[in-house]
Structures are given as C-alpha cells and as structure tokens.
Amino acid sequence: MSLIKSISGIRGTIGGRQGEGLSAVDVVRFTTAYAAFIRKNTTKSTNTIVVGRDARISGPMVSQLVCGALMSMGFDVVNIGLATTPTTEIAVVEENACGGIILTASHNPAQWNALKLLNENGEFLNDAEGKEVLRLAECGDYEYAEVDRLGELHTNDTYTRKHIDKVLALPLVDTEAISKADFTVAVDAVNSVGGEVIPRLLRALGVKNIVELNCEVTGRFAHTPEPIPENLGQIASLMKEGKADVGFVVDPDVDRLAIVMENGEMFVEEYTLIAVADYVLRHTPGNTVSNLSSSRALRDVTSRYDGCGYNAAAVGEVNVVAKMKATGAVIGGEGNGGVIYPESHYGRDALVGVALFLSLLAKSGKKVSELKATYPQYAIAKNKIQLTPEINVDAILEAVKSRYEGEQITDIDGVKIDFKDSWVHLRKSNTEPIIRIYSEAHTTEEAERLASDIKSVIASMV
Secondary structure (H helix, E strand, O other): OOEEEEOOEEEEEEOOOEOOEEOHHHHHHHHHHHHHHHHHHOOOOOOEEEEEEOOOOOHHHHHHHHHHHHHHOOOEEEEEEEOOHHHHHHHHHHOOOOEEEEEOOOOOOOOEEEEEEEOOOOOEOOHHHHHHHHHHHHHOOOOOOOHHHOOOEEEOOOHHHHHHHHHHOOOOOOHHHHHHHOOEEEEEOOOOOHHHHHHHHHHHHOOOEEEEEOOOOOOOOOOOOOOOHHHOHHHHHHHHOOOOOEEEEEOOOOOOEEEEOOOOOEOOOHHHHHHHHHHHHHHOOOEEEEEOOOOOHHHHHHOOOOOOOEEEEOOOHHHHHHHHHHHOEEEEEEOOOEEEOOOOOOOEOHHHHHHHHHHHHHHHOOOHHHHHOOOOOOEEEEEEEEOOOOOOHHHHHHHHHHHOOOOEEEOOOOEEEEOOOOEEEEEEOOOOOEEEEEEEEOOHHHHHHHHHHHHHHHHHHO
8 A cells, every 4th residue: 555645645545554645534634634734825815625526436426525524624615526536626726615626646656546636726736735744743733623613515517618718718719610520539448437528528619529538427447547658559450451640648636638640649638738829829929848858859949939938847737837937937847747827727627628729630730640740850768776674875966067168067956957958857856766868859868868868877976
C-alpha cells in the first residue's frame, strides 16, 4: 500500500492500515486540515467549497468522507458529482467558493485515489500553501464546528453543460468549420468521466461521426490509464484501419489530451500543446510558457511569430500558471498533453484542447499527420538513476552544473543543460532517492545517447 503526501494534495492506494494506504482516517484528516487552512486564508464570504470526482470505483466512498469532513468544519459543500478536473476548477469560480477538492488520482491505476486541492481562484495551491496544509494535518491544530454551525450539502449536476458552453463561447473555437469538415473522431476515455464529457463536447462542436472506445463511465479502466503510446494499442489499431480522421485520448480526470493520427501513429503528447499554441498565436500573438521538461518545439514555434516570446517554468502546473501570469502568456501548458488557455481559465483542460485542435485541423485542410510534419521534429527520452538514500543528490546536481558550465544552464528546478541541438534536464525526486533525466534531441537515438552520457558522468561522480 502507498500513501504520498505532497504540496498538491494527498494520494494513495485504497485500503490497508492508517498511514500506509489512503484510509478513511487519512482522507478525513487531510480534508479537515485543508478546511482549516481555507478558513484562515480565504477572502471569500460564501463559506462554500466545491467537490468533484472522476469515475474511479472508490470515488463515491471518498466523496462522502470529504463532504462530511468539510461540513463538520462548518463549510457548505457544493457537490458537482462526476466531473473533470477543469470542470471542478471552473465551478469554484462560478460558485464564488472558498476553494475546491478534486477526487482523482489522475493517470494512476484504479486502486489509487487522491485529493487535489484548489484555492478560491480554482487553481492549485502553491508550495507554501501546500506545506501549511501538510503541517496542519500533522499537528491537528484545528477545531470542528458546533452542532448549530455545521455546513450544508448541496448537489449541482449542471457544470459539465456549463463547461461545454464556456468552451463553445471561446472566440477561436470555430464550430462552423468543424461541422463542415465532417470529421470522424475516435475517442478513448478509459472508462472514466471523459467517456460522457468528450462525446458530448464533440456533438456540441458539430462532429456527427464519433467512434467511442472505453466510454462507458464505470471507473474500471480498460487499460493502464496514462495516455502514453504503450497504453494506446486499441485506438491505434482502429486508426490504422482508416476508421477515423483523428483520435483523442484523455486521462481519468480529463486534464491531459493525447492525439492519435489518421495512420495510427501517435501525434505525441508534447505536440498537443505545440499545435494548439500555433493556432492561438496565429490569431492572438503573445507569449507562451511550458515547463523545463517540455519540448523545445514550443519555443521554436513561438519564434515564428513577431513579438512573441517563450518562457520556461519549473515543473508543475502551479509553476507554469505563475509564469504565465507573470509574462502575460496567451497560451501555455505542459508536455504531457496539458493545455492551459487563460481565455478560458488557468488550468489544464482537455476540452479546450479538443476544441482548439479541431478548429485548427478544420481550417488547415490537412490530415493530422500532414499537420504534424509542419512542426519542428524532436524526440524526448525519459530515464532515471536509482541512488542510495545516503547519497547527496543536491551535491551531484551541483557537480553536473559545474561540469557543463560552458553550456546554457537553468537551475530553477534541478539542472537543465541546453546544447545547440538538444537538452537534458535532471531533477531530484521528491518521494524516492532517484534523479529523473529527461533529454531531447532530433531523434530518439540521439536523446537516449545524451541521457546515457549524463548517466556516465553521474556514475563517475558517485
């Protein structure tokens, strides 16, 4: 059993002893700490917290625990039920709420669940805020409400419709062009909430031909839910048979979007953001942001447009959002298929990604593979080095930085070394004694070779 506490929330496997898995006691304790934090820090007077969940089978049980704990702290709860992560983020703002909790373990397997914590802006807590919630959970420094001050429970199942309407209202979403293109679209929603939401969005966009794979909202995932190539054989096979013009795959909470080309090959998650950013920049020039471990292709595409600049942020959605706000970015996100479009809201949103990508595809008149060929071609390799706990990882990273001091170095999050035609990013894991190594070059072989060279350098130091 596993229980992982971090600044972004708490996640773990259902069952087991308290403190080892995500037990009922752990759910209540962490929810209570979050409620105490919100009570102390909110600027709102509504006394409301929004709760939404993905479709995993532990969701109803965890939801009841969370809602009850919030009510016991005197908060009114708006339970929006089955909802995507971006839908829940939008609901926090629409309800003028003090915060929100999303019950989802994202791409983790079905035995996992998690509490993702939002502030009153519908955005994830930052580092300092998350650490304060962890401190409160450890010390138990909070008081429950008296009986006549308990919160009330309200249900609201309208937010999926409101979210879709919000996407349709975006100026760059061209439903007329999408309808005229008469696309056939395949969808793999891994039996979570996206199975209801994405087909519903597609119909609203004017798509008449939808091939649904794993769209029954059962929470029993048909395959490992992370939308990466090794898990997407079913939709890839369907696409190779010429059954659809484009395939969309989402994770269980629908904040990541992977695209499959008409020939069954992966568009590659990194290029979801790149394509959407290209479309946005054509119509609304401005700055872009992605994290340090995302593809250089976004920087290259941004440079195609006069007056547009690219900036890199530390890894993590909250860091990307902070950098986007600081630089006034018009589009940003992460290389895992996470598109953040401020015109809608500051959160990764696969619904926005689908709508903007289909608008781009319809107006381009190209096949998806032809569109992909217009972008700079890079490949990313992901590796790690297992270290013993007594090794000083920070010292290793400092030594690597010194070794490559003649290159462009970024150290806001680990160490990133930019070479002329490639880069490598080394980060310390927060949960285990490893160094994560992401590398990018023009081919997979070159990226792997670069990672191997860095591994050899670190091995010599250890």
